[in-house]
Amino acid sequence: MEICFDPAYYLTAILSECAHQTGLGETFDPMLRAADPRFGDFQANGVLPWAKQEKRNPREVATQLLEALNAGSKLDESLVECSIAGPGFINFKLTPKFLLGWMQHYRTAEDFAKQAASFEQGRHIVVDFSAPNTAKQMHVGHIRSTVIGEAISRLLEFFGAEVVRDNHIGDWGTQFGMLIWAIKDSGYDLDAEHKDALADLEGLYKAGNAAYKSSEATADSVRNELVKLQNGDPENTRMWERITEISWVAFKDIYDRLGIRFDEVLGESFYRDKVERIYEELTELNLAEESQGALVVFHPEHKRFATQPFIVRKADGASNYATTDLATILYRYETFNADEVIYVVDARQSDHFEQLFLTTQKWFAGMNRVQPKLAHVSFGTINGEDGKAIKTKEGGSVKLKELMAEAVERSYGIVTEKNPDLPEAERREIAEAVGLGAIRYTDLSQNRSSDYIFSWEKMLSFEGNTAPYLLYAVARIYSIFRKAELAPGASEETADAFSTEEEMTLARKLLGFTTALKQARSDLRPHFLCSYLYELSGAFSSFYNANKVIVDEPEIKARRLMLCSRTLTVLETGLNLLGLKTLQRM
């Protein structure tokens, strides 16, 4: 056996092979799992259910398997020890020699990336996320989609996929009638420089909305502005374009600070001229039917969607989001050759996506198209401490920009308190990374399917499973290398096998990186990666406190430097996948 990148994968393969040789059959699944550290690194549980089904003694079967493993010399005892335990578990324990060899073999972020890049090589995946509405500022409600979408995109890229990040902004709809009316009514100059133009637009929209409701005459004027826009009136079209520009400038400001980028920004307006084809194809396939004046799709085989319609054209003849979403799938199929489309949208829209996916499945089948895999990455809402939708004291939405500013400001106060001697500019930089990292990590570290309760205390708490804790671990590793006057990765040649309990725990934890990444990818849940990185940081902190790195004995120093360097690589790679910037000092 050799030192392989993913020992769990290797062990599964040879166990299956031996099972076949010993006549257990090809369907035998070793069920290799990460084991409790007390028992080893991995445990194979598969013998128990198999023996049960075949009415055999599980320990006997396990013994047979082990004999086959040893006879075939598939395992090198100096690299991995195995044993049978309990009712028939097979335990595998990697030896210090294996752990050291692994560290020597896989050294840099590039080494990891190279191993990972084969998993999704060449697949085209569209990630649809963030999707704010124009003419409104981004608020807390946009955090989750934005941050989770970016993390998933980075993860898929790391696995070798060709990712198209598409921001499906809400840039079309009836609200523009009110906004355009209000702009004209107030005489607001869209072309002039304004300090916070998007906030102005949001205020104007509210004024327009109020006016619309207050008098019938105004309502008519508002509707008239909307009709003019829809019919391509040059003045209103230009105003609408300017509104989009103003909005995008403000969005871009936030995206840049968060290190988020998009390959495409194809909003609802982009699909305006692509909906006719949808009506035609769905009608032609007899998928859509008229109901109460609207064009709708029912799914008779589905308990609820047999009667709950998927409305693709409103009774007034206009399209809606169902229509554009269908057109969007077709566009992504035809333009991006999408193998997979991932929608990072909150859970309240689950019904919509279920109907969308069901409809697409039948529609694509009917047209003989290969349907991309469709996934709704749903997430819970962010609530206030009362368990209801989050609001400011004044009852408005909490603006993302203001949230970011406060997080950074609070972080600045803490850095200044902890490390007053650092230059001001560096403290500002640290505050930016820590504050924005805290917002981001709070969200990512939580299982996305549940709602979460927003509180400043929780978001900016710098203890436990939080961004500052992880960033601090990184900063301390850099500090060791500064003190040792070495670059990370240097001076490892004389390393001998890991020996102390803390070294062993840390080394084992480092090997778990790929498992965590795979888990995060397969479930599209970044919190698996967060939990792993937190545990790794914990293992490092314990090691750091118990085992001094810069010591006189060259073997000990070298192997500990090696652990520091690998921990740094894994932490930085992982944090970067989550979108966090790391720091050399904090």
Place this chain on the structure above:
RNA sequence: GUGACAGUAGCUCAGUUGGAUAGAGCAGCGGUCUUCUAAACCGCAGGUCUUGGGUUCGAAUCCCAACUGUCACGCCA
């Protein structure tokens, strides 16, 4: 009414897809800085995994039924 998601320590949450004695962080108590950053580490204490059935060698995890909370369900997205 139909459905989705959730219910785990006082609080906020994990729990590697059914495995061995359910884990963290806060909060509480007690220790550790003349030694690489104490934003840290170590220890103690804290549990009827909402309830009741069922499947299984084995259940927080799967199935059924309740209960509680949030949300969605015909022209917003």
